[in-house]
Amino acid sequence: MSEDKKSIHGTWSSRWTFILAATGSAVGLGNIWKFPYMAGDNGGGAFVLVYLACICIIGLPIMLGEIMIGRRGRSSPANSMKSLAAEANTTSAWTLLGATGALAGLLILSFYSVAAGWAMSYIFNGFQNITAESSSASFKNLLSSPLSLIFWHSLFISLTVFIVARGILKGLEKWINTLMPMLFLIILLLCIYAMQTGAFFEGLRYLFMPDFSKINPQVMLEALGQAFFTLSLGMGAIMAYGAYMPANQNIGKTAVSVAALDTGVALLAGIAIFPIVFANGLAPSAGPGLVFETLPIAFSAMPLGILFGTLFFVLLSIAALSSSISLIEPGVAWLIESLKIKRITATILLGFTAWFIGLFSALSFNLLSEFTIFGKTFFNATDFLTNQIMLPLGGIFIAIFVGWIMKKEHVLDELGFQENFIFKAWYFSVRFVAPTLVGLVFLSLLYFFFTEEESPDNEKEEEKEIYIEEMVEELEELKGFSISFRDPKTNEIYL
Numbered sequence: 163m164s165e166d167k168k169s170i171h172g173t174w175s176s177r178w179t180f181i182l183a184a185t186g187s188a189v190g191l192g193n194i195w196k197f198p199y200m201a202g203d204n205g206g207g208a209f210v211l212v213y214l215a216c217i218c219i220i221g222l223p224i225m226l227g228e229i230m231i232g233r234r235g236r237s238s239p240a241n242s243m244k245s246l247a248a249e250a251n252t253t254s255a256w257t258l259l260g261a262t263g264a265l266a267g268l269l270i271l272s273f274y275s276v277a278a279g280w281a282m283s284y285i286f287n288g289f290q291n292i293t294a295e296s297s298s299a300s301f302k303n304l305l306s307s308p309l310s311l312i313f314w315h316s317l318f319i320s321l322t323v324f325i326v327a328r329g330i331l332k333g334l335e336k337w338i339n340t341l342m343p344m345l346f347l348i349i350l351l352l353c354i355y356a357m358q359t360g361a362f363f364e365g366l367r368y369l370f371m372p373d374f375s376k377i378n379p380q381v382m383l384e385a386l387g388q389a390f391f392t393l394s395l396g397m398g399a400i401m402a403y404g405a406y407m408p409a410n411q412n413i414g415k416t417a418v419s420v421a422a423l424d425t426g427v428a429l430l431a432g433i434a435i436f437p438i439v440f441a442n443g444l445a446p447s448a449g450p451g452l453v454f455e456t457l458p459i460a461f462s463a464m465p466l467g468i469l470f471g472t473l474f475f476v477l478l479s480i481a482a483l484s485s486s487i488s489l490i491e492p493g494v495a496w497l498i499e500s501l502k503i504k505r506i507t508a509t510i511l512l513g514f515t516a517w518f519i520g521l522f523s524a525l526s527f528n529l530l531s532e533f534t535i536f537g538k539t540f541f542n543a544t545d546f547l548t549n550q551i552m553l554p555l556g557g558i559f560i561a562i563f564v565g566w567i568m569k570k571e572h573v574l575d576e577l578g579f580q581e582n583f584i585f586k587a588w589y590f591s592v593r594f595v596a597p598t599l600v601g602l603v604f605l606s607l608l609y610f611f612f613t614e615e616e617s618p619d620n621e622k623e624e625e626k627e628i629y630i631e632e633m634v635e636e637l638e639e640l641k642g643f644s645i646s647f648r649d650p651k652t653n654e655i656y657l
Contacts, residue, residue, distance in 0.1 A: 167236040169405045171495055171505075172330035177411045179335050181419045182342040183403050184229075186484030187394045188424040189345070191277060194478060197388060198369060198432025199448035204381045207372035210429070212382055216389035217421050220599055223592040224395050224557050225417045226577070227564035232404025233413070234576045238495035239263050239398035242405060243563075250567050259559050263398030264492035266552040268512060270397065271489040272519035273544045275322070278482035279314025279524075280304065280454060281475050289471035292462035294455075301454045311524040316517060322486045323513035326494055327506045330406055334487055341480050348477040349427065352434035355470050365437035368446065369429070387603045391549065392424055394485070396556030398492035405495070413577055414584075427481075434474075438464070453478065490516065519544075546611065554604035558597045565593030 174180045201209045235242020239260030247256040304310055325337045439446055442460040461471030490512055497508035526539035535543040579585040
């Protein structure tokens with residue numbers, strides 16, 4: 163086992179600290195603005211069951227492998243892969259797996275900080291007298307202002323650099339032990355607030371009422387993808403945090419705890435959000451539209467909306483910050499080990515790099531909106547490169563390395579397992595099932611990218627537009643009627 167090795171960066175003081183750190187890395191904007199809607203719109207409780215199965219089949223096997231690599235290597239992801247490749251008597255080219263993971267994390271931070279900046283700016287929104295038109299205009303004004311986006315992007319990067327530069331114990335651990343309890347407290351307060359809206363059970367039905375008729379291959383593929391992406395796998399963050407894990411800590415129990423907390427936060431976010439949405443007669447949606455356009459209208463119309471609206475965006479900012487510090491840590495650790503420079507120097511160097519690249523993402527909403535890469539803005543292109551190419555490939559190769567390259571006795575030694583049924587089930591999954599299914603997700607993402615114009619979603623949109631046009635033509639023939647209806651996806655009013 164790795165108890166004879168020590169990381170030069172330090173070690174987490176307790177098992178709970180590692181669980182909070184890994185959960186903080188996993189819990190991000192997607193947990194709050196994507197997963198709840200994905201569950202509610204794709205079968206509710208049925209989707210949640212499929213998702214949990216996918217966590218067990220994909221997420222946990224790869225997460226165990228990634229933590230194990232980090233703890234056995236006791237170094238940055240790149241150097242851990244290098245030492246474990248030497249231990250397995252194989253090519254040092256496996257070092258690239260750790261290096262590309264760290265690069266993916268840095269690239270993600272560059273555009274993630276822009277979106278996190280939106281959340282920080284909304285803490286000071288005020289949430290008074292907001293209409294659908296003013297809410298939409300406010301968000302559009304934010305995106306169209308280069309100076310505003312750059313200011314909030316710079317502030318968020320600065321906070322990330324400040325925390326990481328202080329080290330493992332005084333920086334990451336201290337702030338994680340502060341931020342994560344705050345996150346849990348705020349989300350519980352928002353859930354209690356949602357219970358007073360009058361639409362609490364409507365929100366629960368939307369989120370949990372099982373509808374197995376909606377479970378089809380496409381939905382199962384989305385559940386597979388979400389199960390992989392939600393745990394921050396393939397980018398080196400969990401591997402880097404694993405390097406600081408105490409040697410006597412059980413990796414299996416720890417990984418299960420992280421997955422449970424991550425899923426719990428996502429579900430609690432839905433419990434908090436959708437009763438507020440339904441109580442105000444608004445349509446459920448996902449992504450920035452839900453958070454920055456729909457919810458401000460709801461908070462504006464509700465008692466104590468200013469307080470709880472502000473708390474919600476504090477929650478969103480904390481979730482983003484707890485993720486961002488894990489995105490930069492793998493690269494910082496590598497620079498310290500390889501170039502023998504101080505942590506503060508390494509952090510500022512990588513922080514500046516992420517900030518500079520992020521400028522192009524910030525400007526892609528305004529001054530550089532016409533500049534595209536394969537038809538995508540710089541923000542969306544960077545998102546596609548990292549989340550849909552680099553991370554899935556990273557996950558596949560981590561599973562291959564653990565299942566096929568590492569010696570079985572080393573795997574057993576590090577995990578502290580006996581070669582029993584549980585180990586055999588995990589080992590089979592990490593060798594065959596997980597890489598195959600992540601590969602399926604990866605290929606499907608590429609397929610939908612190259613056939614985007616003919617994708618099922620676009621076909622549905624075209625059918626909907628034709629239906630709307632035909633309906634409007636029929637209504638125009640009627641006299642004395644004024645009829646309107648709302649599109650639940652776009653929230654647009656059609657007359």
